[in-house]
Amino acid sequence: MNTVEFTRGTNGKPAASAALEDCLANTIGLDGSCFFGYPLIATPEGKYFVDATFLNPDKGVILFDIVEGQNLGDYADRQDDLVNKIESKLKLHKDLMKGRKLLPQLHVITFAPSLINLASHAQEDYPLANEHNLASLIQSLEWDNADDEIYRLTTSAIESLSSIRKSRSKREVTRVDSLGAKLKKLEDSIATLDYRQNRAVVETVEGVQRIRGLAGSGKTIVLALKAAYLHTQQPDWRIAVTFNTRSLKGQFKRLINNFCIEQSGEEPDWTKLRILNAWGAPGGAERDGMYYEACRQSGTDFYDFRTASSHFGGSNRAFDGACKAALSKINKSLDVYDTILVDEAQDFSPSFLQLCYSMLKAPKRLVYAYDELQNLSGTSLPPPEDLFGADEEGNALVSFAGDHQQRRDVILQKCYRNSRPVLVTAHALGFGVYRAPPKMAETGLVQMFEQPALWGEIGYRVHTGDLRKGARVSLERTDETSPLFLETHSSIDELVQIIKFNSEAEQNDWVAQQIEKNLSEDELRYDDVIVINPNPINARERCAAIRKTLFGRGIQSHLAGVDTDQDVFFRSDLGSVTFTGIYRAKGNEAGMVYVINAQECDGVGAGLSTLRNRLFTAITRSKGWVRVVGHGPGMDALVQEYAQLKQHQYRLDMVYPTDAQLSKLRIVHRDLSEHDKQRLEQKKYNAQELTHALETGELNPEDLDGETRAKLLALLSGNK
Template structure:
């Protein structure tokens, strides 16, 4: 283990003493552990209580610091007693840290006063008071002799713990040890403690722009929500906005922020200062407000709604980007409305929206944006910050991260999906085991432009070489995919691909399964999500299933259609969520059913985005996933999945070189509806031409020489 201290820098009101303490601790040798400044916060009957600094060490136990700015020590003994009592009371809530009535971890308090030279003259017996010169000696006196690695980890977890935050939406009633409900409860309890990297991302805030990257399920949404709440409790006067792409995340953000504020400060958040707000927005009061609409209001520029933006800027795909660009072009940079903006799901926004957020911030422009490298699977989700935010008048980039790990945080651990679930999603999303179509050099559907990205998201090379044109075998490690996520059930129960004869048979099976989940498995209605991958037909296709469930006494809703656009899980009544793929983003449940999955397969243009839908749907699952469908295209998906399970969930493939990468981008590219129509028209014209040639109505000689030569060259020279 590294003989050094790892410092997580939070916020407190004592900057000078905090800096001096950090420098003193960094110069110490032979001591290891974790240091937090401005954390933890504790709710007490007298309101929130923020600890100046804390050290958790396997050799010292817990050391709390009472920091003194300036020359006045005040009633420092009283402060030390108060500090020790409050933390002890909080730690005793963690049963694993207590034996009888005794805390198993030594708890000490040191007052640190760097502004006082002659501390000895002011010190009281048994109440250590030191400056930089006496800190090492005071720490040397402390020894935790009967600690263990396990106990240290549990202590650290309790200090870092934001315990109730990740617990489920409502209390879980389970009666059988081995039921799915029981397994899910244990899973949720295990995940309830944030890992250290997440905790650092919550507490450390930089003046300027910060980026948080990670896989689906690595906790980005939770980190952003807790970060917003932490800043709100520390700076109650700041105006903070939290924004996102998927409207159904609104409830989740409000719940997380509310819980954190109550747990850490004993008070509800002031919702006039901290706003959970849509990205686009429209006139119609606070509930409909949005960042872009607010910007237009503040700067007096024209506001475009979705319909007018679509017709003005060339279709629905370009609508929001066009609207944001137009607003930025027509406004002076005077909309300093917020102190902090936190944007989730940034991969779904055009860079122009992030620029718009940036221009709405007061200096020093605290913008935190989180995104999933992989929600688009193309691996080109967002350009670097230098490109997004542009240059200042002298030509220097306004935003650059350099090697500052606090500005560019990568969350590698995936807490939502077990290894088999996540690797299945990647395997099918990329088409790793897809058979190469006739004449094609590979079955791959898409691939990252940068091989190293695989390692950044937590894969490790098992064999071969991770480089373009090379054969490689990739696996996930227990470090990045914790083992407990897959040990609760048999591996074959975690992910299943099932084929039916037709849609009716699929639907009948699904109705039966959902009833079983609710009556026998001890799952709740909100533990189940049914995802339909095609947003255009989701309503029609799910209708018959929902009707059958209704007749069987099971309440369901179609997210955003039967509910308000901001609602995903209903809280007013037990109801199973049915959803199209786009509304499913950012949400999760224990049991996920992906229906009509054959629609995510095919060939040619658009296949990459169909596979992305499958990837997103599978990664919604916290425990079990069932991918179901019918027909030959479903069978192909099952064959790919079988190849993956035979290799025990490793990804074994030859990395495409640059030429093949660009070919994949062309072959499986996305087409707009207009382009698709044109392609279909051309294909039918070509089919007519070939039919005429075959039937003899048209002879090759009837075509002019140039056309004949072109045809020959294309058909002969191209695979």
């Protein structure tokens, strides 16, 4: 069966490239990966683009010199130059060398589909092909000592990820069975991008592109590499990368910088490629942000957080209101950027994406990446047709229907950060799959995807039952979407632990003791550990006791964004353990994650979906092991839910809610501000008082006027 996967970058030779793709796709028994316009190579003469690179586990690396038209030029010289450049690139990777010999086999072919009479042009030892002889020519190529591991390492080197994805600092391990050794092996195993990630990085869409995926599916690295690739290909373009979590800024800068240096031999031009916070403020380039720049370019009033909060309401309403106010004054395209890439789009209201769209030159290249369940605001992004509106004739400005749908709407199914037990635990607790139904409720579910098919898109399959509304279904991860190597290094009981303590002090002592052990015995580094307090409001207060204990034992720590600059998350330079609230944790990851005071992620009624999303996000920061700890009765439900999940062998077994139940869940567990919650509680209390008065006879139904009685009966029966 033929399984060649194509990634279509730009090489300036569209017709001949299409012919090559057609030939490779129709060569029986051929598999591998083919990149057009990739990789990019730094040379003394400047950056160099390979027309096409084909990787095959039996043949090695086949480089294509593509000729558009019939003029071959000095194709032998081009072939020599091409092989020498790629060989020099690969020889920089020690794992690909044995002594002075390069282990992967390199071949080169000049592909000229418009050339009919090849024999009159061919030179000995310089293969020349068109559509008629390419298949037989490839068949004749050999790799004498073909090796799966060398092939994997070669793929990583071609993708330029082996150095880009390296740890922040060198990992030293002395014991093969320590947590540090296991983490090193994990990091080495995730050195290549899969086909969907590659395609999302290299393929450029003339318009809007959406990248969806689970936590840990590589959305951030894909966006960073895409920004760097576009910048290297189009150095004159103005490109912006923006995001919600300020601590992501350093990660984006490191990834983009490494990629550009490896590809072009030069650092990025940071005046052309900008990494901007979403909001921003006056005070120079470092404080700049997308919203602030939109206001500056359009001459509209700028609202800082305090002013926006007083005008539009606190929390997420402030930024949404500020963006809407700016949009209302912008009546034409601002034409500031050629491309804008937005990470964590689930945390932004539609108005921010619309503002980004308004800042783009035609053809409006906007790339936005998001994870539906990581949304901490309780809202959901609408489909692109609704998100970006319609033109004067009523046609949607953006739609993913049509020939290029797969390129416009990329779904990253594989999770490379969380093992199957960790990810399914996060989903089970995030959705409340095994939560006991509250009194008088039909289901214990906290929230659920509106469209059941989305479970398949994010890498689950049906184990038993039927994936439709109102039906019972059992869902499980596949080995394809949750690679086994992520979980086989440790037992499940080591990967995930959910523990209830009798008191906060007991919890804190245990966490401090475990962190000390991680650093002294388990060979984990300081930046392998994150301690997350899910409640963003009291993180400083709740983390203080553990930090004090650690300090007494000679272990430094910091509260991200409080003890550090707002754009800094890890302090690898100082040797310091990161403590954080949930918002700054987003987008970051570590080998060992402690989620403390998890009892605050349970409850009933309004705001519960947000609390469970915080728990989901905290758990999915772990690329190795996770400890969810808490105290008091609030932890009982979480411990029970996890026990149920284990009994179901880490499958999600549930009756999928109906449309009516989904609607009710959205109302019951909706997000409310603290002020609104207090008002709701007061009204609920008043309702209880009314009920009690009617029960005791203190108040008779007849004491209520007829209209009020009728309204009460209608509302309580659901007939508004």
